[in-house]
Amino acid sequence: MMNDIGGPHVDVSNLSVIFGKGRKRTAVVKKARFHIARGQAYGLIGESGCGKSTILRALAGLIPHYQGSFIFDGQPMTGARDKAFFRRVQMVFQDPYASLHPRKQVYKVLAESLAIHDMDRREERIRDVLAAVGLGPNFMYRYPHELSGGQRQRVAIARALIIEPEVLLLDEPTSALDVSVQAEILNLLKTLRRERNLTYLMVSHDLAVVAHICERVGVMHKGIILEELTADDLRQSRARDSYTQDFLQASVEAVAHNHDKDMQ
Amino acid sequence: MSNELTTNPVRSFSSLREWLTAPVPTSALQANAQQLRRSWLKLLSNTSAVFGLVVIVLLVLVALFAPYIATHDIGTNDLANRLQRPSWAHYFGTDELGRDIFSRLVFGSRITLYIVTLTAIIAAPIGLIVGTTAGYIGGWVDTALMRIVDIFLAFPSLVLALSFAAALGPGIENAVIAISLAAWPPIARLARAETLTIRSSDYVAAIRLQGASTMRVIAKHVVPMCIPSVVIRITLNMSSIILTAAGLGFLGLGAQPPSPEWGAMLSSGREFMMTSWWLAAVPGCAILLASLAFNLLGDGLRDILDPRNG
Numbered sequence: 001m002m003n004d005i006g007g008p009h010v011d012v013s014n015l016s017v018i019f020g021k022g023r024k025r026t027a028v029v030k031k032a033r034f035h036i037a038r039g040q041a042y043g044l045i046g047e048s049g050c051g052k053s054t055i056l057r058a059l060a061g062l063i064p065h066y067q068g069s070f071i072f073d074g075q076p077m078t079g080a081r082d083k084a085f086f087r088r089v090q091m092v093f094q095d096p097y098a099s100l101h102p103r104k105q106v107y108k109v110l111a112e113s114l115a116i117h118d119m120d121r122r123e124e125r126i127r128d129v130l131a132a133v134g135l136g137p138n139f140m141y142r143y144p145h146e147l148s149g150g151q152r153q154r155v156a157i158a159r160a161l162i163i164e165p166e167v168l169l170l171d172e173p174t175s176a177l178d179v180s181v182q183a184e185i186l187n188l189l190k191t192l193r194r195e196r197n198l199t200y201l202m203v204s205h206d207l208a209v210v211a212h213i214c215e216r217v218g219v220m221h222k223g224i225i226l227e228e229l230t231a232d233d234l235r236q237s238r239a240r241d242s243y244t245q246d247f248l249q250a251s252v253e254a255v256a257h258n259h260d261k262d263m264q
Numbered sequence: 265m266s267n268e269l270t271t272n273p274v275r276s277f278s279s280l281r282e283w284l285t286a287p288v289p290t291s292a293l294q295a296n297a298q299q300l301r302r303s304w305l306k307l308l309s310n311t312s313a314v315f316g317l318v319v320i321v322l323l324v325l326v327a328l329f330a331p332y333i334a335t336h337d338i339g340t341n342d343l344a345n346r347l348q349r350p351s352w353a354h355y356f357g358t359d360e361l362g363r364d365i366f367s368r369l370v371f372g373s374r375i376t377l378y379i380v381t382l383t384a385i386i387a388a389p390i391g392l393i394v395g396t397t398a399g400y401i402g403g404w405v406d407t408a409l410m411r412i413v414d415i416f417l418a419f420p421s422l423v424l425a426l427s428f429a430a431a432l433g434p435g436i437e438n439a440v441i442a443i444s445l446a447a448w449p450p451i452a453r454l455a456r457a458e459t460l461t462i463r464s465s466d467y468v469a470a471i472r473l474q475g476a477s478t479m480r481v482i483a484k485h486v487v488p489m490c491i492p493s494v495v496i497r498i499t500l501n502m503s504s505i506i507l508t509a510a511g512l513g514f515l516g517l518g519a520q521p522p523s524p525e526w527g528a529m530l531s532s533g534r535e536f537m538m539t540s541w542w543l544a545a546v547p548g549c550a551i552l553l554a555s556l557a558f559n560l561l562g563d564g565l566r567d568i569l570d571p572r573n574g
Contacts, residue, residue: 060473086475098466103488105295112484113474138288141295159470 007074008035009199010042010059010167015068017054028054030223031068038166041193041200043210046220047247052203053094056169059201060091073166087117090160091169095176096152100144106130106155107140110162117163129162132195134188150181154188161192170202174209186212207251211235219244306568313564319557327373336364338371338524347540357542359533365546368524372547375436375525376554379509380502382440387447388498394448395455396486400463401478410456413449421446425508429517436525439518443508447501454497458490492569499562503555510551526551 017029029051036042044052058066061081070077077085093099100109110126119125127137133154144152153173160168173189174182190213193200204210210217211234218225219241226241233239237248289295307313326333335355342362350357356365398409416424421443428442462468463486471485512518513527521528526547533543 062469062473083475086473091470091473093466093470095466099470101467101471101485101489105292107292112471112476116475116480141289141292143295143299156470159474163474 008071009038009040009073010036010201011069011071012055012059013069013071015055015058015066015070017051017058017063017066028223029058029066032218032220032223032225034218034225034228036199036201038199039193039197040216041202041214043214043217044201044203044220044225045205045207045210045217045247048205050220051223052205052220053171056091056171056201056203060089060169061085083117086165087163088165089167089169090163090165091171092153092156092160092173094172096149096156097144097176099156100152102144105141105143106135106147109155109159113159113162119163125162129158132161132192133158134184148181149177150184153177153181153185157185157188157192161196164196165198167199167201170200172204172206173202175204175206182209189213207234207248219247221247303568307564310564310567312560313567316557316560316562316564319553320561323373323554323557324377326370327377330370330374334364334367334370336367338363338367339522347536347543349540350542356546357540359529359543360536360540365529365542368529369526369546369550372524372526372529372550373554375519375523376506376509376551379436379440379443380505380558383443383447383505384498384502386440386444387451387501388494390444391448391451392455392487392490392494395452395457396459396482396490398452399456399459400482400486402463406456409452413452416445416449417453419446421504422508422511425512426515426517429512434517434520436519436523439509439512442512443505446508447498447505450501451494451497454493455490458493459486462486462489492565496562496566496569499558499565502558502562506551506555506558 012035013033015029015032016027018025018027020026032051032055034042034044044055046052054063057063059070064080072085072089081089104112107126110129111122114122114125126140130137130139135151135154135158139147139151139155144155147155153176157173168189170189174185177185186209189200192198193213200213202210202213211231215231217229217231217234219227219229219239221243226244227239229239229244234248237245237252239245239248283294284298284301286294286298289298307317340363342358344362345354345358346360346362348354348358348362354364354366356369359365359368394409394413398406424446425439425442428445429438432438432441468481468485471481476485509518509525510527510530513525513529514531516528516531519525519528521532529547530544530551533540533547536543
């Protein structure tokens with residue numbers, strides 16, 4: 001937190017996203033406000049439909065019609081995102097079964113990112129990034145349907161990392177994976193952040209996942225960020241807001257319940 | 265190792281097999297070859313598709329080697345031998361001018377394949393480009409392009425082809441243009457429908473977030489996903505292209521009389537149907553067989569290319 005020199009890396013204020021018009025008008029995100037320092041990991045947590053993924057998609061430029069300001073590294077971002085932005089900010093999607101083109105080999109997927117950004121030493125970069133996400137060069141010429149869910153997500157992370165971004169937007173990167181694979185991917189994300197000094201904005205409904213990765217967490221409910229907690233607060237269930245207390249309680253009970261089931 | 269490969273053909277065959285079945289491909293070429301091999305094996309297990317494929321391959325071979333297969337000159341009339349029944353001298357008999365029907369049929373396969381291929385080459389890319397562009401960009405581009413498609417679809421295809429053939433004058437090239445004009449709109453529709461589902465998928469969002477331009481997304485990510493269904497569609501359409509071509513020939517707007525186009529042969533044989541059935545029946549059966557073959561192959565291709573059907 002002390003490397004916070006020259007303002008936050010990602011600074012979002014008064015972000016609102018409204019879908020529909022007239023009577024069907026619904027505000028999915030209401031005046032969200034948070035900031036992330038360079039190299040920090042920030043988590044957004046909340047039940048499904050609370051608008052946390054929408055924030056991510058709005059920041060990435062997939063939802064163009066949002067209100068409010070998004071200042072990235074001191075520069076306000078407006079309108080359509082350009083190539084230079086995507087060079088620095090990348091996203092990892094929730095479902096690795098849907099986010100890889102079904103007819104492209106791993107090699108092609110990674111080479112295309114390099115081609116878009118005109119980067120050199122392609123062969124070498126692809127080998128390096130595959131090694132970094134824990135996949136050998138054997139995987140270069142595989143199609144997505146020949147890979148497991150965890151392997152696919154590793155490829156998706158490799159695709160995001162290969163152009164050496166500064167910020168990763170993580171949209172529930174582990175929720176489509178089974179539990180043992182989840183842990184592997186989370187540890188991978190943690191290591192990568194340390195090694196490459198990446199800034200993370202992570203969205204999840206899973207308390208354990210967010211607490212594992214992020215230093216600070218925003219709890220969302222019905223489009224509003226109710227309060228911000230540190231990872232320690234989360235672990236100790238120190239919350240001020242009554243919804244947050246309920247949410248934490250429910251999560252802890254669910255975890256305990258699963259744990260009991262596993263023990264039996 | 266490489267010396268052994270060249271000196272021992274059996275050994276090189278088995279190593280090709282190993283190369284094709286290796287669990288871990290080491291190059292893009294090998295991975296593609298393996299993928300192709302799997303599709304090929306899948307196609308071979310489909311009896312009716314294999315039948316269609318065999319008929320089409322035979323048709324192509326006949327067209328290629330027509331001068332060697334034909335038993336008689338198709339240009340010379342032999343009025344002394346007109347309207348002969350099928351016999352060993354004339355396998356399918358002779359027509360009203362004494363020309364050998366078998367030989368004409370053999371040369372006619374060239375015209376049929378020429379029309380079918382040319383139409384596919386013209387109609388498929390146009391339909392694909394219009395459909396994917398409309399579907400991906402959306403908005404007014406979509407509206408404008410799809411209304412044009414609707415207008416073309418509103419005409420019965422034979423009537424549309426007929427009016428174009430009439431306007432441009434009879435002839436094979438004009439028949440091809442006319443048939444292509446009628447053939448691309450359904451492909452555009454299909455490609456657009458496919459694109460609409462692809463457009464909202466995560467992998468398109470992912471490549472957009474890599475910074476890819478609209479052109480790149482359409483050409484490299486949307487089009488490859490649409491190609492299988494377009495190939496299936498155009499293969500299934502081949503039969504109707506053959507029928508339309510034959511229909512135009514039959515009505516006198518396609519290939520002109522001395523040319524051995526199957527539809528034109530059928531048309532001139534019509535007058536002698538009661539007395540000499542083979543004049544109409546032989547080209548008719550050829551059209552039937554060719555159309556059937558393309559339909560069966562199209563069905564087989566759908567089984568291997570379209571993941572939703574298998």
